[in-house]
Amino acid sequence: MVRKILYILNDNKLTEFKRVRDKRSGWFIYFWQESFDNLPLVLEERRNWVIEKLESRMKYEEQNYFFQCKNGCEGRYVFIEAMDYNFICPVCQQGQLIEDQNEKKVQILKDSIIKLRNQN
Numbered sequence: 001m002v003r004k005i006l007y008i009l010n011d012n013k014l015t016e017f018k019r020v021r022d023k024r025s026g027w028f029i030y031f032w033q034e035s036f037d038n039l040p041l042v043l044e045e046r047r048n049w050v051i052e053k054l055e056s057r058m059k060y061e062e063q064n065y066f067f068q069c070k071n072g073c074e075g076r077y078v079f080i081e082a083m084d085y086n087f088i089c090p091v092c093q094q095g096q097l098i099e100d101q102n103e104k105k106v107q108i109l110k111d112s113i114i115k116l117r118n119q120n
């Protein structure tokens with residue numbers, strides 16, 4: 001378990017290791033060292049990654065019309081998909097697919113992006 005955690009930290013640039021082969025046993029010995037000085041940089045990279053994902057999702061929400069079943073079935077469809085289903089829910093085969101007003105979702109995404117950008 002400790003090794004697993006060390007590798008996760010290493011993947012995130014928070015540890016470094018040196019590997020030496022033990023001459024007697026032939027096994028590798030690992031010498032680990034923390035590099036937590038990289039933490040601010042790692043967090044900054046992670047934050048930028050999340051902002052990019054949120055922006056991409058926001059654009060997708062803004063540039064598409066979405067449709068959902070009037071009966072509340074699972075599933076959300078972009079316009080072209082809803083058209084392919086003749087605006088009838090493919091799950092229950094009865095409910096009309098009506099537009100999902102996504103202004104609230106877009107606003108939540110916008111607010112989250114602003115909040116993340118302003119964090120320091």
Ligand SMILES: [Zn+2]
Pocket residue numbers: 069070071072073089090091092093094095
């Ligand atoms: Zn339905």
